[in-house]
Structures are given as structure tokens and as C-alpha cells.
Amino acid sequence: MSKDATEQTQLESPKKWKVIGPGLVVAATGVGAADMVATLAAGSRYGYTLLWAVVLGVILKIVLVEGAGRFTLATGKTIFEGWRSLGRWPVWYFGPYIMIWGFVYGASAMSSTALPLAALFPAVPLWAFAVATGIAGFLLVWFNRYAVFEKITAVLVGLMFLTIVSLAFLATPNIPEMAAGLIPRLPEGSVLYTLALAGGVGGTITLAAYGYWLREKGWTKPGWMRVMRLDNTMAYVMTGIFVISMLIVGAEVVRAAGVAIGAGDKGLLDLTDVLVAEYGDFVGKAFLVGFFAAAFSSVIGVWNGVSLMFADFWANMRGKGSEHPDAKLNGKYFRFYVLWLTFPPMLLLLLDQPIGLVLAYGVLGALFMPFLAITLLPLLNMARYGVPKEWRNRLHTNIALAVTAVLFVWLGVYQLVDAIRKAIGG
Template structure:
């Protein structure tokens, strides 16, 4: 099995460098057959809440904000490319890079990953349970379906490795893609208005919707997890750079199709009929009812299946990707303590990097943290202090990611050949400033 995985990913094909001199890794050709981590990050990053926010933007402003959706995908391509480039160019993980910037990054990440994981776990399970409750009315209530999806996600990630995980995520993305595009075609889009929406225009009162559309769709912490999925695929050196860049573009072109399709649905189905839907995941349940009234039960059921695929891929993707990040976090802390005690940090880190994180105790411990403690939130309203902490920490993550990547990729921490160019710096700086604005707005909206 391991041999087959290596054949598919390309792992193990790099010739060993000679003992007398270092050799540059061979440049691999970019092949569509090897695309994978990008599909995973697209599936994980586009959740039910993201699709609803796009729907609402379309319902309020029609096609006017189409340009913002396109810019949002370009911004995310730049961020994910920078994350993947760091992993491949340096052979170090993003958390290892953050640690090199100072202990403050470790403190922030430690608090963030614990609080975020607790709240997100309950949210993801609830979101995945909603379409199942609608598809099978009267069988179980929302709490029951939510618990089942959490347990299924836990078992799937616990007992499978990346190769299987990627294949299943690809199938689920296919379901999402077909359903969302089908619904967008069904509502008869106005092609002329859609192209007109590519011209940057800001209708009255649309600034925050526009910023949210640019920055909110396509992942938060999963952007940082992309580098870990790249490594899990078997891409571990700069010879895979071309392949990673193709993979990354596929990811966010796919994301762009989702966003544009849902904007079309919002513009044609909701905006034209002046229909309002709820914010958050329940908005997709509302849309299912609208589709049933307009196009019949078959379309509604098909949409609910796509809704489930969208929510469940986000759940499983986070269960896998963020657990990899947490395992790396724990491993680096252990390596640092060993280095302090033995004075051989490089060897300690190298030993850690060669480990199998998907089988490690920290990986599985974080899986359990994402699954069982958050189940209490299905019965209880989120505690006030937890809501505040989650909102503040979450709002700061994307500016944190954008500006730390600029720091890492413009210094001697990165080989000169792979440091940022002008375009990368402009995109990362622009995205960082955008996320600061969104951060301030999100903090202002927290119920202090």
C-alpha cells in the first residue's frame, strides 16, 4: 500500500544527493494527474457559512459584486502559494517558521488552536447535521445527526491515511461542484449582467459585504494547513514547486466556480424575487425550501446532498489538516525541550520531521478534542467569554498568516531563489491590510 501511494504522489523518486556535494532536487513536471492537496484545501475552505454569505451578497446586490469574488480567489491563491512555497523551499513547516519569529507566535497559536478547535467542532457537526435532518425528517433531531457526523469524521480520519483521505475528498468535491453548478444553470443566469459585474463597483452600504466576499470565502486556518497536505502528498522539496503552483491554482479556480455559482443563485433566485434567507448554515436549509417551491422535490433533495457534501468536507478537512498542524506544534515543542537539554536541536527537529504525524498521539488527541468536548455546545449556548475569545482570536488569524509569511519569505530564512518577488509582496501586503479591516469589523461585532 505504501509503495502504491508513493507511486501516485511521486514520493521516493528523488535521487539521493552525493556525499561530496549538495545537489539541487530535480524539477518535476506539473501534471494534472497529481493534483490533490489543492482539491482538499478547496473542499475544506468552502463551508456552508461561506456559501450563505455569498448567497446573501447576491440577494442584496445582484451581480454587482462579482468582481469581489474573483479578487478573493486571487488573494487566496497568493496566500496558499506562499504557504506551499515555504514548506517546499525550506523543508520546514509553517509552525517551525513561526517559532523562528519569536515565542509570541507559539503563545498565540497555542491559545488559538485550543479555543478555535472547541468552538469550530460544535459548529461543523451542527452544519453537517442540518441537511441530514432535512433529508430524513423525523428520524433524528439535529443533535443526533450532528453527533453522528462528528463520530463518522473522527473514525474516517483516525483509521485512514492521506492517500485515502484525498480520494474521498475529491469525490465529495465532485458532488459539490455538480450540484452547485447545476443549480446555477437551473436559475437561468444573466450572462451579460454577470460580465458587467466584473467591473469594480461599490453600491451604497456594500463595503463590508464586499470585503467579506473577498476575504471570507476559501479558508482560514486551512490556508496554513495546505503546506502540511503538500508534504503528506510526498512533495517535500523545491523540485515540486511547479506542481504545487498548478495544484494551488486548481484549488482556487474551483473555489471561484463555487462562489460565482452561488452568487448567481442569490442574484437570480433571491434578488429578483426579493426573498430573504437566514444568515449562517440555516440559510442553505431556507434555500432548499425555495428550490423545492420553484423547481420541485428532486432539485431540493439534490441541493441538500450538495449542502451535506459542502459541510462534511469542511469537517473532515479540519479534522485532518488542523490535527496535522497541532501534531507538528507538539513535536516542535518537544524538540525544543530536547535541544535545551542535549544541545542538539537540529538532530531533534530532523527526527521529528521524519515521523508519521497521522499516527502520532498529538494528532489523535486533537482529533478527540475536535469531536467530543464540542458536543456539549450542541445542548448549551456558547458561553459568553468563549464567544469573545473565539471571535478575537479568529479575527486575528488571517492578518497573522499574511504578515508572518511576508516576514518569512523576505529574509534569510528562505533560500534566495524562492524569496518573494514584487508581485508576491504586493499580494500578501494587500491581503494582510484587507484582513486587518475585516478583523477590526469582526471584533466590533462581538457581543462584548
């Protein structure tokens, strides 16, 4: 029996399945405050009618992230090495994107994480919490190895999951209406919400970071394929439960209260007011803790995962390759990007995101997910890109990836138009 075959047999043992981890990290990182608001707003407007879109979104994310992980395990290459093999255009897209995205996201993530803290401790200004959470994320990532980072993320996931799912049970979901919501329907005016639920919730650049976290975990060979798939599926099932719980809160609590949820992250503070009025201060404060956990898990996830992506990108651009120490965790390129995410974006907390930068972020950011879906199609189908025949796509996987690409392009166009409209109108 070959070494890989022996490893495969060993990994099929349930004891080995206790090492589940990177999938939970990528799923938790992908669900931020904006996703929670989108789900909450959809539930308050349409009840459970769009529940099917959440289920579809979970399935598509499982396919997309599994593809990124499968490419890494089957070839031993990083996703950036795969993109580079497609030609120059992915490099020219990814390079500017990761710099602009990181600059604007850093400020956005710090502000989101600061909101629940400022609500819990109103005597402290929002900007102070924003700076503090950015520095806290910086320190946790700068001084810790992957194993510690994963454990911290698991604690935050536990907090956010327990808080939001408990809130959903407290809201007493209408089971017959939920069952009816599994039948695909599009109420009038619901297209954007449907796209957001199916394509946007739990989906960011960090989906592409999954392969890098697999490498940090030590899952580097095809023998880990089965465990990787289980890890990814379990993580996104948990994400689906979390998102459905937010939909329940929107449908049962916000809609019943007749309150309009504000746009952006502050919509979650509107929910806090509703929860306090309905259930009391304890529940309102517990929700703020869950809100903080969800937002801060995205901070440290991006600080770690996207910094790994940048390190690999820049090491390859410098001709060093993906195995060079500078391309790895805590290498000098990794540390540069952690600094880039943390300190320059603090200027945006004072400058209120200049209009031109917001527009550029909207243009590049809206089209990243279709970029990932589209590039995975050739990478996972053609022998020239290094994936052995046994690990290439099957017909159903290609169909799912094609649907994902179309959905993300559609969602990207909506987001792009919305970003331009806001930039011009703002």
C-alpha cells in the same frame, strides 16, 4: 544535472500533473456553510455587482496558499517552524488560538453538517445527526492514511461542485450583468459583504495546513514547486467557480423570489424552500446533498489538517521537532487533537455556546488570516529564515501579500466588532 533539476524536469511532464490533490483539499475545506450563506446573501442583495470581489478573493487566496507551500518546499520546514523562528509572539498567539478555535469549531462544523441531513430526514433530531457526523469524521480520519482521506475529499468536492454549478446553470445567469460585475464598485451598505467575499470565502486556518498536506503527499523538495503552484491555482479556480455559482443562485433565484435569507447556516435551509417552490422537490433535495458534501468536506479537512498542525506545534513545544513520529499523521499528538475536535465540542451542542467562549473565539479567530499573511512577508523575503534567493518573493507577490494582510485586518476588525456586539446583545 543535479538531482533537484532532474526531478524538476520530470515533474514538468503532464503525466505528473495528474497527481493534483492537496490544493483541492485545502480549497474544499475552506468553503463551508457560512461562506455559502455570505455569498448567497450578497447575490440576493446586490446581484452581480460584487462579482469582482470574488475574483479578487480567488487571486489573493492563490497568492497566500502558494506562499505557505513555497516556504515548506524551499526550506523543508513546516509553517510552524517558520513562525517560531520569528520569535515568541507567534507561538503565544497560535497555542491558545488552536485550542479555543478547535473546541468551538468542532461544534459549529457538526451542526452545519447536520442541518441538511435533518432537513432530508426530519424524524431524526438535529443533535443526533450532529453527533453522528462528528463521529463519522473522527473515524474516517483516525483510521485512514492521507491518500484515502484525499480520495474521500475528492468525492465530496465532486458532489458539491456538480450540485451547485448545475443549480447555477438552471438559474440561467445574466451574462451581460455578470460582465458588468467585474468592474469594481461598492454599492451603499456593501462593505462588509465585499470584505467577506474577497477575504473570507474559502479562507480559514486550513490555508496554513497546505504545507502539511504537501508533506503527506510526498511533495517535499523544491523540484515539486511547479506542480504545487499548478495544484494550488487549479484548486482555487474551482473554488472561484463554486462561489460564483452561489452568487448566481442568490442573484437569479433568491432575489427573484423576494425572500430574505436568514443569518447563519440556516440561511441555506431558506434557500432549499425557495428551490422547492421554484423547481420542485428533486432540485431542493439535490441542493441539500451538495450542502452536506460542502459541510462534511470541511469536517474531515479540519479533523485531518488542523490536527497535523497541532501535532507539529506540540512536538516542537516538547522539544521533539517536526520530524519526530509524534509530530506526524496518526502520532499521539495528532490523535489527541482529533479527539479534542470531536468529543468535548459535543457539550456545546447542549450548552448552546456560552457567551464568554464565543467572544474569545471571535477575538482569536477573526485575526488568524492577517496573522498568516503578515508572517509570510518576512519568512519569504529574508535570508535568515532559510528561503533560498530563487524562491523568495518578487515585487508583485509582496504587493499581493500586503494587500491581503490589509484586507484581512479590515475583515478581522469587522468580525471582531460583530462578535462582541452579538456577545453583548445575546
